[in-house]
Amino acid sequence: MTTTPTTPWVFLKGHGTENDFVILPDPDNALDLPPHVVAALCDRRAGIGGDGVLHVVRSAAHPEARAMAGEAEWFMDYRNGDGSVAEMCGNGVRVFARYLQHAGHTGAGDLAVATRAGVKHVHLAKDGDVTVRMGRAVLPPEQVQVTVGGRGWPAYNVNMGNPHAVAFVEDLTHAGDLLGTPGYAPAAVYPDGVNIEFVADRGPRHVAMRVHERGSGETRSCGTGACAVAVAAARRDGADPAVTGLPATYTVDLPGGRLVITEQPDGEIEMTGPAVLVGEGRIAAEWLESSFG
Numbered sequence: 636m637t638t639t640p641t642t643p644w645v646f647l648k649g650h651g652t653e654n655d656f657v658i659l660p661d662p663d664n665a666l667d668l669p670p671h672v673v674a675a676l677c678d679r680r681a682g683i684g685g686d687g688v689l690h691v692v693r694s695a696a697h698p699e700a701r702a703m704a705g706e707a708e709w710f711m712d713y714r715n716g717d718g719s720v721a722e723m724c725g726n727g728v729r730v731f732a733r734y735l736q737h738a739g740h741t742g743a744g745d746l747a748v749a750t751r752a753g754v755k756h757v758h759l760a761k762d763g764d765v766t767v768r769m770g771r772a773v774l775p776p777e778q779v780q781v782t783v784g785g786r787g788w789p790a791y792n793v794n795m796g797n798p799h800a801v802a803f804v805e806d807l808t809h810a811g812d813l814l815g816t817p818g819y820a821p822a823a824v825y826p827d828g829v830n831i832e833f834v835a836d837r838g839p840r841h842v843a844m845r846v847h848e849r850g851s852g853e854t855r856s857c858g859t860g861a862c863a864v865a866v867a868a869a870r871r872d873g874a875d876p877a878v879t880g881l882p883a884t885y886t887v888d889l890p891g892g893r894l895v896i897t898e899q900p901d902g903e904i905e906m907t908g909p910a911v912l913v914g915e916g917r918i919a920a921e922w923l924e925s926s927f928g
């Protein structure tokens with residue numbers, strides 16, 4: 636059941652390589668966040684605007700986090716722009732850590748953040764960049780295909796806690812306008828939908844990508860997507876660290892900025908990139924009331 640809130644909500648706005656988020660601090664998990672209210676918050680014309688919501692909750696106060704959070708005091712309850720729940724957001728977790736620093740919940744250095752894809756270890760460097768240990772990728776064996784218009788590409792099926800299909804293309808314009816979800820097959824491989832990355836080479840261990848995100852449409856960046864792309868590129872290039880015994884580092888250019896991804900021989904993936912807080916405010920009670928309907 637959804638109930639109209641009786642106190643105004645505090646929010647912040649932030650982004651990581653222009654993947655932008657409405658941040659809702661809610662230590663005690665007191666906010667009711669039905670999908671239609673998340674979608675209204677993310678609406679770029681009638682709401683605050685964002686690719687998703689970072690709901691900031693103490694792990695002890697969230698039923699999904701309580702048992703798995705370990706040392707992670709905070710849980711990133713991530714929602715896509717359409718209100719759907721996602722397991723993980725790579726840009727989001729950097730911005731989440733930046734918020735915790737801003738709010739005085741952590742200083743520069745290391746912290747752990749609980750997510751639906753497990754506990755992630757984050758390093759807030761003094762120079763402003765944030766590095767996240769994203770865990771290991773899983774490459775399910777099914778062959779997948781991505782299509783746009785009359786073109787089709789075989790795609791790497793990479794799971795970073797959330798699902799990705801990575802297609803290497805000659806030119807990023809081949810992805811089209813990305814206003815709708817590109818075709819993918821077999822659909823049964825992704826029963827909950829998929830994030831789709833289109834990748835073009837820019838140089839040795841340097842690629843550029845565009846992404847159509849499940850639940851948000853085309854975004855200016857996707858951190859888990861950039862990790863999936865680096866993993867796929869390393870397999871394609873014969874640089875799989877599990878085989879070579881050497882780390883593989885890829886520079887990934889996105890419409891909204893640059894991420895650097897390193898996969899270690901033990902499979903651990905590190906992502907480094909910026910995390911920016913833009914501003915903060917209060918959500919008008921009248922707007923909330925009308926959004927709750």
Ligand SMILES: N[C@@H](CCC[C@H](N)C(=O)O)C(=O)O
Nearest residue numbers: 721724725726797857858859
């Ligand atoms: N932008 C995020 C990914 C957000 C979740 C994704 N849309 C999904 O549904 O899996 C990132 O930076 O990783």
